[in-house]
Amino acid sequence: xxxxxxxxxxxxxxxxxxxxxxxxxxxxxxxxxxxxxxxxxxxxxxxxxxxxxxxxxxxxxxxxxxxxxxxxxxxxxxxxxxxxxxxxxxxxxxxxxxxxxxxxxxxxxxxxxxxxxxxxxxxxxxxxxxxxxxxxxxxxxxxxxxxxxxxxxxxxxxxxxxxxxxxxxxxxxxxxxxxxxxxxxxxxxxxxxxxxxxxxxxxxxxxxxxxxxxxxxxxxxxxxxxxxxxxxxxxxxxxxxxxxxxxxxxxxxxxxxxxxxxxxxxxxxxxxxxxxxxxxxxxxxxxxxxxxxxxxxxxxx
Amino acid sequence: xxxxxxxxxxxxxxxxxxxxxxxxxxxxxxxxxxxxxxxxxxxxxxxxxxxxxxxxxxxxxxxxxxxxxxxxxxxxxxxxxxxxxxxxxxxxxxxxxxxxxxxxxxxxxxxxxxxxxxxxxxxxxxxxxxxxxxxxxxxxxxxxxxxxxxxxxxxxxxxxxxxxxxxxxxxxxxxxxxxxxxxxxxxxxxxxxxxxxxxxxxxxxxxxxxxxxxxxxxxxxxxxxxxxxxxxxxxxxxxxxxxxxxxxxxxxxxxxxxxxxxxxxxxxxxxxxxxxxxxxxxxxxxxxxxxxxxxxxxxxxxxxxxxxxxxxxxxxxxxxxxxxxxxxxxxxxxxxxxxxxxxxxxxxxxxxxxxxxxxxxxxxxxxxxxxxxxxxxxxxxxxxxxxxxxxxxxxxxxxxxxxxxxxxxxxxxxxxxxxxxxxxxxxxxxxxxxxxxxxxxxxxxxxxxxxxxxxxxxxxxxxxxxxxxxxxxxxxxxxxx
Numbered sequence: 001x002x003x004x005x006x007x008x009x010x011x012x013x014x015x016x017x018x019x020x021x022x023x024x025x026x027x028x029x030x031x032x033x034x035x036x037x038x039x040x041x042x043x044x045x046x047x048x049x050x051x052x053x054x055x056x057x058x059x060x061x062x063x064x065x066x067x068x069x070x071x072x073x074x075x076x077x078x079x080x081x082x083x084x085x086x087x088x089x090x091x092x093x094x095x096x097x098x099x100x101x102x103x104x105x106x107x108x109x110x111x112x113x114x115x116x117x118x119x120x121x122x123x124x125x126x127x128x129x130x131x132x133x134x135x136x137x138x139x140x141x142x143x144x145x146x147x148x149x150x151x152x153x154x155x156x157x158x159x160x161x162x163x164x165x166x167x168x169x170x171x172x173x174x175x176x177x178x179x180x181x182x183x184x185x186x187x188x189x190x191x192x193x194x195x196x197x198x199x200x201x202x203x204x205x206x207x208x209x210x211x212x213x214x215x216x217x218x219x220x221x222x223x224x225x226x227x228x229x230x231x232x233x234x235x236x237x238x239x240x241x242x243x244x245x246x247x248x249x250x251x252x253x254x255x256x257x258x259x260x261x262x263x264x265x266x267x268x269x270x271x272x273x274x275x276x277x278x279x280x281x282x283x284x285x286x287x288x289x290x291x292x293x294x295x296x297x298x299x300x301x
Numbered sequence: 302x303x304x305x306x307x308x309x310x311x312x313x314x315x316x317x318x319x320x321x322x323x324x325x326x327x328x329x330x331x332x333x334x335x336x337x338x339x340x341x342x343x344x345x346x347x348x349x350x351x352x353x354x355x356x357x358x359x360x361x362x363x364x365x366x367x368x369x370x371x372x373x374x375x376x377x378x379x380x381x382x383x384x385x386x387x388x389x390x391x392x393x394x395x396x397x398x399x400x401x402x403x404x405x406x407x408x409x410x411x412x413x414x415x416x417x418x419x420x421x422x423x424x425x426x427x428x429x430x431x432x433x434x435x436x437x438x439x440x441x442x443x444x445x446x447x448x449x450x451x452x453x454x455x456x457x458x459x460x461x462x463x464x465x466x467x468x469x470x471x472x473x474x475x476x477x478x479x480x481x482x483x484x485x486x487x488x489x490x491x492x493x494x495x496x497x498x499x500x501x502x503x504x505x506x507x508x509x510x511x512x513x514x515x516x517x518x519x520x521x522x523x524x525x526x527x528x529x530x531x532x533x534x535x536x537x538x539x540x541x542x543x544x545x546x547x548x549x550x551x552x553x554x555x556x557x558x559x560x561x562x563x564x565x566x567x568x569x570x571x572x573x574x575x576x577x578x579x580x581x582x583x584x585x586x587x588x589x590x591x592x593x594x595x596x597x598x599x600x601x602x603x604x605x606x607x608x609x610x611x612x613x614x615x616x617x618x619x620x621x622x623x624x625x626x627x628x629x630x631x632x633x634x635x636x637x638x639x640x641x642x643x644x645x646x647x648x649x650x651x652x653x654x655x656x657x658x659x660x661x662x663x664x665x666x667x668x669x670x671x672x673x674x675x676x677x678x679x680x681x682x683x684x685x686x687x688x689x690x691x692x693x694x695x696x697x698x699x700x701x702x703x704x705x706x707x708x709x710x711x712x713x714x715x716x717x718x719x720x721x722x723x724x725x726x727x728x729x730x731x732x733x734x735x736x737x738x739x740x741x742x743x744x745x746x747x748x749x750x751x752x753x754x755x756x757x758x759x760x761x762x763x764x765x766x767x768x769x770x771x772x773x774x775x776x777x778x779x780x781x782x
Contacts, residue, residue: 145475151349252493253493
């Protein structure tokens with residue numbers, strides 16, 4: 001009995017020993033797996049994976065719908081276009097599928113494009129391993145004015161450990177320290193987004209601002225360009241348009257004034273012409289005018 | 302016959318300087334309606350700068366629209382009292398000052414005041430008088446003139462939207478608002494173009510445009526002299542053109558036809574804004590991509606312009622002119638019908654014909670609103686009537702999109718919203734139709750009893766004037782006896 005108990009205890013102890021002593025490259029025992037299914041031949045598939053921390057990852061390429069269904073295929077792995085040594089494998093057909101897997105330990109220097117390539121059928125699946133990329137980059141610089149304030153924002157889907165802002169001077173990066181410059185800068189960090197408010201803008205504040213999302217493995221950076229203008233810039237087109245308006249209005253009023261006496265002269269001339277032509281109607285008309293004015297006067301009471 | 306140019310009385314020119322007025326009204330529509338629509342482009346910038354969410358900034362657009370429509374009667378009042386020219390110039394001044402001031406905004410509430418209230422008020426002062434003037438200058442080609450003038454909102458949006466985007470990129474929203482303020486000051490130029498016109502006395506009274514005697518406005522006649530304007534016996538039309546007292550100015554409100562028209566406008570305004578607001582969200586909901594959804598809106602906008610001009614030209618044709626009201630009812634009814642079909646359209650390919658049809662009829666009825674109004678109330682009261690008409694548009698415009706949104710939230714689909722819009726439009730059309738039918742029955746009953754004045758065409762009016770010399774026959778004479 002005792003020996004049996006001892007055996008069990010020993011087994012448990014050894015089991016515990018095993019998990020403790022087995023050297024594992026990852027800090028947590030979970031290996032992430034990513035698989036991509038590629039159908040047919042002559043295919044190129046690209047899959048983007050966001051890596052937040054150093055980890056061990058198993059990449060799998062599943063191939064289906066291969067014409068002629070050969071009994072086996074040879075595939076190998078490349079990193080950033082360069083073949084990985086000793087990665088060539090023969091893959092047997094299992095249930096109309098060909099599966100090629102490989103486990104990689106990913107640290108900061110190991111980020112890149114990993115591809116499994118099958119030569120015979122010219123099929124390639126590329127896994128892009130990188131830190132999350134800050135997407136909404138503006139091509140155009142953000143414009144603001146001296147004395148005004150501006151808000152620069154960066155956003156990600158995943159939440160980083162923290163955010164940092166840098167101002168780029170030519171090739172150098174200077175960290176923006178809010179405590180050192182509380183009057184000029186304000187940084188707001190809320191999970192997966194951050195906002196930098198620059199107050200009391202001056203012309204020197206123009207330039208490139210870099211927001212950096214700090215992850216365990218590597219920071220992810222994106223830059224925003226800021227341009228600070230003086231108020232005179234938009235004032236020029238504004239004054240131009242207002243001048244144009246004033247000129248047009250003056251022209252229109254002048255034209256109307258000039259035409260008015262002309263119109264009166266013309267109508268008077270017409271009446272004279274008509275009466276010269278001995279038209280009974282015109283005489284009636286002029287009578288009608290008098291009648292009308294008379295009637296108006298009459299109705300005025 | 303020599304044309305008599307009485308001092309203070311001409312016929313609607315139907316051309317000549319009238320086209321300058323149309324151009325001026327076109328620019329007014331561009332500067333008011335198109336700029337209002339382009340203000341929503343600034344919202345993203347405001348949200349970033351003032352750290353507010355979408356609903357805070359959306360209030361600005363509602364405020365501008367609401368103020369423009371609610372103050373429309375004020376615009377027509379100033380147009381009547383002072384002159385349309387003064388009203389438009391004043392409006393242009395106010396709105397450009399509003400935009401310039403808002404470029405210095407320090408908070409969103411400041412923007413509500415300068416952009417929402419001040420600019421909206423300025424727009425209101427311009428909009429109604431400009432539209433009313435077009436109606437005075439045209440008779441034969443009124444619908445075409447209105448079509449061209451109203452197409453300004455569509456064409457303006459089309460051109461201004463990318464321009465505003467460019468301005469924001471180069472000068473940020475402050476500079477863009479400043480330059481937009483300069484652009485809007487072109488309203489003063491339009492005001493200068495609006496030359497006052499003094500119409501002959503017949504034109505001043507509401508004519509019985511009994512097209513096919515559906516809509517008759519018979520001036521109250523007392524001993525053969527219209528008593529409508531007889532208060533104070535001021536039958537003289539002076540240089541101020543319509544120096545009516547305020548009571549007389551709003552006499553048209555009692556015309557039963559106008560009341561019916563007003564009711565139908567209320568229903569119309571409740572239904573017409575919903576599809577514009579909810580088409581893109583609905584399209585995204587059924588799986589159309591972002592670009593395709595935006596393309597739907599562009600189609601809507603472009604066909605809107607085409608509908609404006611072509612429908613205006615069409616209803617000016619002799620054969621259709623008598624049936625103008627029927628055309629209007631048809632356009633509104635078809636719009637409602639299109640809306641009812643939306644829940645069945647679930648792909649981009651099916652939504653494109655909807656956009657085309659809806660856009661066309663939307664443009665069609667917009668061009669006809671001032672025409673139908675002037676047919677009912679005549680040219681004297683046109684300015685005030687248009688003020689009231691646009692005022693009636695204000696509250697449903699404001700209220701129906703949130704109600705539509707509430708329906709979407711509670712029912713989970715867009716069907717209820719589009720059904721609401723469709724039924725509102727169809728009932729607006731049916732209301733007019735049923736009243737027209739009732740009138741026709743009434744007229745048929747009375748036909749044997751008395752002779753009704755027939756529809757007087759624009760040339761016939763001329764003939765009547767020239768042949769009548771007697772003072773008490775300065776009223777409507779049957780065109781053919």
